[in-house]
Amino acid sequence: MDTQHNTALTRALAEVPGPLPTSGVIHITLPHTDRFTVVGNHLAQHPDLSCTAVGIAVRIQSLPQGAKVGIKALAARCKEGEKRIAAALSELEAHGYLRRVRERLSSGRVITRTVFCNQPAALLHPRRPAAEAPAPAPMQVPAPVPEPTPVPMQEPAPVPVRIPTAAPPAPEVPVAPPAPSAPLFVPRVPPPTAPKAPRRPLPQPSDLTPELDRAATALLSDLHRHASQFFLSEDDVRRLVPGVAAWLERAARPDSIRRALTDDPPQPLKHPAKLLTHRLTELLPPAPPGVDALAALDRPRPRFTVTPFQTCEDCDRAFRSPDPGHCRDCREARAAYAQAVA
Structure with a gap:
């Protein structure tokens, strides 16, 4: 029998524009109409992220709002184990794609909110709104010049003409620059260019004998x-x-x-x-305690006297007293009875 050919693949290759490459991958791009997620090349071709981290990022990006994206929830959805998923989440958090924030609710319970950003670079450098142009100053129209009144049977007297003076220019109102908007997403891991804290020196003995x-x-x-x-x-x-x-x-x-x-x-x-x-x-251990500190540990602690419990001879109620006898209520009742009898 002849080898079976995939006619659909052959037809799709024929519709690829331009000449086909002689080596490497050939892309057959079909438009999606539903159930698709847009992924940027900055994530798909990230030079420092592992393929597991890129795949976990795409899986998280395709999930709806409110979906569980913890380590155990992702392990239930994916074939990777919890260790690989935890390492991938740490990579995404280090490069700004993922952020885990601890928040305390009004009830006092502490929860962890997970925020995923598909373009962390856009949040670190947000676009600033253009400065608003100042409103144009209103034009000042000069007052009209009155016409001279004719005088009969006389030469018209010269009438002084009012020459309009130019209005002083309106003072320029300084426009305050727009306040820089705070970034919405700040990575928890500092960038590689951030200054690093100096390393602690190797411990030294007081006397290297x-x-x-x-x-x-x-x-x-x-x-x-x-x-x-x-x-x-x-x-x-x-x-x-x-x-x-x-x-x-x-x-x-x-x-x-x-x-x-x-x-x-x-x-x-x-x-x-x-x-x-x-x-x-x-991991340097602390210095051993001195003689004074050890003597303080061996010093006897002060003792506190505890008053024992006694049982009332009349009502059998327990009360604290160094000596046996009657409780307070019984003593007051006896005193009141003795006073009434007297």
Whole structure:
């Protein structure tokens, strides 16, 4: 039998304008009449977004207002897992397409609102309205010149003619520039060009003794035996020795230091020395307490005397008193009865 040809595809290729390319993709563009979403090339061809993030963005953009777009809701709609969806949402949030805002309701409950913008660059640089032109000043028409009255049987006397003077120009009213409109959508992640905060220096011991130097060097050189990713060069070991010595000076145990430095590293680990520098700086334990602080902990706390409960001998009601006897109501009743009898 002959090979079957798709006649619809052949007819569609024949209607493509211009010559067909010899390689690469051939676009057959059919107009949509319903159920379509407009996606900008800034999103579809974003150089820094992964294909998963672009697909999640298109899925969110195609959903109606009020649709659930949380991690679990998207995982129920898509084939990707929750981790990949969470990473894609973080990418979109970093590039300004997505924003998650925490808002407190009047009832006191805190909710998270998700805002998606299809053109974040347009919100960061909104168009400003054109300045309104000042209204033209009204024209001043000079007053008409009165005609001279003729005098009979006499020469007409010269009548002074009023020459209209030019009206002074109207003062220019300064037009205030339009107030810059605040951006409606501000990304939570600063742009790459934003100035970065200076990094904290590597912790230093108060006195790098030979014993601390040897112990820190041995700990760093032995890290690869416990975690193969942390194979350090000699220069890295010498540079990180003061940080480990600062931990040892603060009475940190070697196994605790090793666990804090190598626990749950990122995969793949490209720069182990940079990770160790970050953890030595950010996870530095506090200095051990002094003798005065420990003495304050061992100092006996003041004791408070608690008045015990007693049972009333008349009504069996419980009341607080250091001695047994009667409650207040019974004492007042006894006093009133004794006064009435007397």
